[in-house]
Amino acid sequence: MNLSNPLPDTWRAIIIAEDALKITRKVIVRSPKHSNEECCYALQTFQSGLLKGTVYEGNHALKLLEDERAKPSIEHRKIKGLFVLELWANFERFLRTYLQEKGLALKQHVQPSILADALYEHFQANVERWEPRDILDFLKNSLFSTNPILQQMIEDAKSIYTYRNWVAHANPKKMNSGHELKTTFKTLNDIIEILLQT
Amino acid sequence: MTTREVQQTPQEKQQLYLEKINQFFEQIKEWLPNSFETVRTENSPIEDKTGEYQTPILFIVKKDKPDDAVADLLPEGISFLTDDALIEIHGAYDDEEMIYMQENNQRYTIKNGGKCPMYQGFVQEGWYWITDLNQIRLITKDLFIDLLNRVSAPLEVSV
Numbered sequence: 001m002n003l004s005n006p007l008p009d010t011w012r013a014i015i016i017a018e019d020a021l022k023i024t025r026k027v028i029v030r031s032p033k034h035s036n037e038e039c040c041y042a043l044q045t046f047q048s049g050l051l052k053g054t055v056y057e058g059n060h061a062l063k064l065l066e067d068e069r070a071k072p073s074i075e076h077r078k079i080k081g082l083f084v085l086e087l088w089a090n091f092e093r094f095l096r097t098y099l100q101e102k103g104l105a106l107k108q109h110v111q112p113s114i115l116a117d118a119l120y121e122h123f124q125a126n127v128e129r130w131e132p133r134d135i136l137d138f139l140k141n142s143l144f145s146t147n148p149i150l151q152q153m154i155e156d157a158k159s160i161y162t163y164r165n166w167v168a169h170a171n172p173k174k175m176n177s178g179h180e181l182k183t184t185f186k187t188l189n190d191i192i193e194i195l196l197q198t
Numbered sequence: 199m200t201t202r203e204v205q206q207t208p209q210e211k212q213q214l215y216l217e218k219i220n221q222f223f224e225q226i227k228e229w230l231p232n233s234f235e236t237v238r239t240e241n242s243p244i245e246d247k248t249g250e251y252q253t254p255i256l257f258i259v260k261k262d263k264p265d266d267a268v269a270d271l272l273p274e275g276i277s278f279l280t281d282d283a284l285i286e287i288h289g290a291y292d293d294e295e296m297i298y299m300q301e302n303n304q305r306y307t308i309k310n311g312g313k314c315p316m317y318q319g320f321v322q323e324g325w326y327w328i329t330d331l332n333q334i335r336l337i338t339k340d341l342f343i344d345l346l347n348r349v350s351a352p353l354e355v356s357v
Contacts, residue, residue, distance in 0.1 A: 022292070022293065026290065026291060026292075147308065149306045149307065149308055149313055150308060152305075152306070153307060153308070156279070156305070159278075159279050160279060163278045163279055166247070166278065177274050177275070177277065177284050177286075177295065178286075178295045178328070179277055179280070179282065179284055179295055179297055179328060180277060180278060180279055182328070182331055183277075183279050183280060183305075183316070184279070185331075186307065186316055186331065186332070187307070187316075190307045190308070190309070194308060
C-alpha cells in the first residue's frame with residue numbers, strides 16, 4: 001500500500017498561516033504607539049510599506065483582524081474554521097482511498113475475473129458515496145474494536161465530523177478555538193497512523 | 199461514572215464555566231505584582247455550543263499606565279469537542295490558550311501500542327497553559343508571570 005498520512009503537511013501549512021495571521025494582527029493592531037519620534041517615524045514608514053502590499057488597508061484591515069474588545073475578529077476566527085474543514089477533508093479522502101486500496105483484494109481473489117473487475121468497479125464507486133459516520137462505525141466495529149481507547153477515538157472522530165458540519169453550516173459567531181484545532185488534528189492524525197500500521 | 203459521562207444541561211455547563219472563570223480571575227488578582235492591577239468588564243457576549251451567554255473579561259494593566267493593557271484574558275467558551283473550559287490571553291506579542299483540566303476529562307490516544315494522554319503534563323485539577331500541541335502546564339503564580347512575559351513586553355516588576 002502506497003498510502004501516506006496527509007495530515008502532518010496540512011498541519012504545517014496551518015501553523016504557518018496561523019503565525020502569519022498572528023504577526024500581521026500584532027504588527028497592525030498592537031505596535032507601540034508611544035515611542036520616541038525617530039522610532040515612530042521608522043515604524044510608521046515600515047507599517048505603511050507593509051500595508052501597501054495588502055488588499056485591505058488601514059481601518060479595513062483593523063476591523064477584519066480584531067474587534068473592538070481586542071478579540072480576534074469573526075473573520076479571523078472563521079479562518080480557524082476553514083482549517084478544521086481542510087483537516088477533515090484530508091482525513092475523509094484518506095479513509096476512502098484506504099478502503100479502495102483494501103478493496104483491491106476483491107479484484108485479485110474473486111473468480112471469475114470478469115466478475116471481480118465489475119465488482120471492484122462498483123465497490124470503488126460506491127465508497128465515494130458512503131457516509132463518513134458509516135465508515136467510522138465499521139472501523140470501530142472491526143480494526144478499532146480491540147481497545148476501549150481506540151473505540152473512543154472513533155467516537156471523537158464522529159464528534160469532529162459533527163463539529164465540521166457545525167463549522168460549515170451553523171456557528172454564526174465562528175467560535176473556533178486553538179484547542180479545537182489541535183484536538184481535531186491529533187485525533188484524526190492518530191487514527192490515520194493506526195490504520196497505516198495495521 | 200466519569201465526568202465525561204455526567205449529563206449536564208447547557209445552563210449548568212455555562213454556570214460551572216463562569217464559576218471557574220471567576221475563581222481564576224480572583225486568583226490572578228492576588229498573583230500580580232503590586233505595580234499591576236486588573237480591570238474587569240462584565241457582560242461580554244459569547245456563543246458556543248451551549249448557546250448564547252455573557253462572560254467577564256479581565257484586563258491586566260500597569261497602575262501608572264491604566265490605559266495600556268498588558269494582557270487581556272478573554273473567555274472563549276466551552277469546547278465543542280471536549281466540553282473543556284477555555285480562556286485566551288492576548289498581549290502585544292502573542293496570544294496563548296488556557297484550559298481547565300480535570301482527571302476525568304483527560305482524553306487518550308494509542309501511541310506505540312500504549313495508552314497516551316492527548317496532553318502531557320496533567321498534575322491536578324486546575325487551569326493549564328497549553329504550551330504545545332501535546333503539552334500542558336499547571337498555572338501557578340510563577341508560571342502565570344512567565345505567561346505574561348511571553349505574551350507581552352517583559353514585566354518591569356516592582357513587588
